[in-house]
Amino acid sequence: MPLKSPLFSIEHCSLFLVLLLLTILTFAGSLIVGASSVGWKDLLSVFVGQESEMAHLILLEIRLPRALLGLMVGFTLGLGGAVLQGYLRNPLAEPGLIGVSGAASFGAVITIYTGAAGLFALALPLGSILTALFAVFLVQLLAGKNGGSLRLILAGIAVTSFASALTSLALNMAPNPFVSLEIMFWLMGSLADRSFEHVWLVMPFMIIGWALLFKLGRSLDALTLGEDAAQTLGFNLKHIRHLMIIGVALSVGAATSVSGSIGFVGLVVPHLLRRWVGHKPSALLLASGLGGAILLLTADIAVRLLTTGTELKLGVLTSLIGAPFFLFLIVKTKRNTMS
């Protein structure tokens, strides 16, 4: 068992190069696609400092924060999915499993319901992050100090169901149809018209979360041998679980608070990339993060290209593509194991 575990190894160098290149491409693509005709020529003129004032505003104040959030949210979902699937050794795990996404959504809905979301720009994401952190505290409490992973999943499901029930309650009690509409649209997930304030708010949470999750690489490798084996190798399971829960809570909670719930990215991306990194959980972390960013940026470009009028919601698109793709993956793996 090699105890040293870098983020990526030389053997997968070409994979990471491809992923990095695609990330840069999709990020640039996200900058040049939008409702207006501002495109790559204007983007180039920004670098030489000769852009028009309008192009400057559109590129740097509207599209850049959107692209950055697409990158960060996608990275978070991909990474979170890889960590949870590695930790639980279950390919069906996804970042929302421990209840963070559900709780963050509920927190956002409450700010819309009470009208607090209209007071200042960060009211909604702040409310959302606070609720997510509270939910994680609750999950920790429910899962118990020495409880196994099964108990953690059950606690997560309980918190998610309760949060979604409360969300429905808020929709049900909405004072006027306009409030319900705004809540419905928010729940579908979108990155439209987010500003740098959103980026600065969620960035610290995400970076701390990512750092905690990346520290898990070695432990996840050991866990492939089973919990007992990992323990005899000197890994502290309790410590691993704490790191995992707090890391996912910070990063995924922050992601949900700016984008709403975006499905399937965290579930599908680790599956896609697993075999390219030799099924090694530690190598999958960075790969899956980049993969998530690529997928989300691509989807966010697609919603802008596909619809000229009212934008299709990002979360709707990822689920629309993600669900059939996931089925395809299941059918394929079944064939492979059978043959």
Add this chain to the structure above:
Amino acid sequence: MAFSWRCLIFLLIAVSEIWLEPVLAKPERIVSINLCTDQLLMLLADRDRIISVSYLATKKDTSAMIREATGITKNHGRAEEIMLMKPDLILAGSFTSHPTVFLLKKLGYRIVEVPVIRNLDDIRQNIKTVAEAIGEPQRGIKMIANFDDRLSALQASPTTKKPIAVFYRENSYTTGGHTLANAILDTAGMLNLAKQLGISGSGHLPLETLLTHPSDILILGRKRSQKGSVAAAAFDHPAFKKLAESRLAITIHNPYWICGTPFVLDAIEHLVTVKKTWQKTLSSR
């Protein structure tokens, strides 16, 4: 470093521009991104000052001013498309997409948000808000005066016995107190069953509750197409059909009931006529 300097200079210029501008310059490029502000804008401003209205302004089910709105550029409330229109005033509703409104505000655009209305007094307030924002306070005062004149003429008809009306829309939705619809009923001299049952805002009215409580007039929402839908299934229920036979059932013109504009008076006028019909059938019985 060069970039941040340029940013700073840009910011300084932007700030000084805001300072130097007279506070109530008359906006010449007005964009509305909300159905209700669309209509107030078209009623109050000269056409050449309206750059764009929302895409809902020409939708048959929602807008009372389709004819006026045709030919005006439509928007979908996205920050980028609105910026390109170079507006000097943006009118929005208070539940228009919040991120978009905040982003436009941050970029220095002047945005006036008009709240959702709950009673007739809010209509006067909203007319005043929009009229002042677009620099036409006199037109606003005149419109409110006309509104009040027509309103008192409608209320002049003697109120004998008030019929109990109830909204029963698709998915058994009803409308209770603290809503524009309730204010319209009240002004037309009708009682609202849903309000009596303690429903505030929109609510669900079970068919059984509807059957067991006295009502005189059923308001079935807008005219529907012949094609059925699950939402409208309750209208085909035998129990409901029986009830509808013995009550006065009416449909309404939806666009008059959505926004706080003088079109609300047309909705009230319609109900006053309905009330007269009801009184006639009552006395002929």
